[in-house]
Amino acid sequence: MTGMFVYFFLVLAVIAWGAHLVWRWKQTKDFAPELLKSRKASGELPETVGEAEFTDLYVRAEGPRAGTYIYACGAFMTVGLAPLSAVFNTVWDTFWKLTGGSPVFEQGTLIHTFSFFLTFMGIAIGILALALHRYYTLMPPNLKQIIRSLKESHA
Incomplete structure (x- = not known):
């Protein structure tokens, strides 16, 4: 019964983490117009750059992508804990x-628990490796590169 409460609080923590990430994405989107105005005022960007265009590029470059990938892995592993255990x-x-039902290999013994741990860690590392591969493969340009390309395209 205690395990259910721990798992319940783990799920609540993952939900709170997701809500925090949504809030950070929203903050990034809300900050883009202010940044555009300041970059236009300093002459770094031409006046012809549109707010929608800049906001889209800024959110892609400066949004909490890494945190979102880590969250997706954590949420998958949290939700997947029970089915993977089963x-x-x-x-x-x-x-x-x-193999004949040797008491040494019965569920709950040290070898069973250690094997479960190794299996679960192997799955978690595999999922993280896939997520990091995808993250770095699809990495957008940084803000400096965006400003340079916007300057060139609107000049």
């Missing part, structure tokens, strides 16, 4: 019964 224990139990 699948692992079903497979473990099947192999345990097929």
Whole structure:
């Protein structure tokens, strides 16, 4: 029963984390027009740059993308904990019964718990590796590059 409460609070923490990320994306979008005005006032950007165009590019470049990828991995692992545990224990139990039911390999023993830990960590590392590969493959330009390209295209 205590495990259910821990899992419930873990899910609540993931929901709060998601809400925080949504708020940070909104802050980034809300800040873009102010930044555009200051860059136009300083002469760094021409007056012909539109607010919608700049906002879209700014949000892509400066939004909390890394945090969003990490959140997606964390949320997937949190939600996937119960089904992954069930699948692992079903497979473990099947192999345990097929090998004669040795008490050394019964569920809850040290070897079972350690094997579960290694499996879960392997899955988590694999998911993080895929997410980081995608993050770096699809990385947008930074703000300096955006300003340079906007200057060139509107000159």
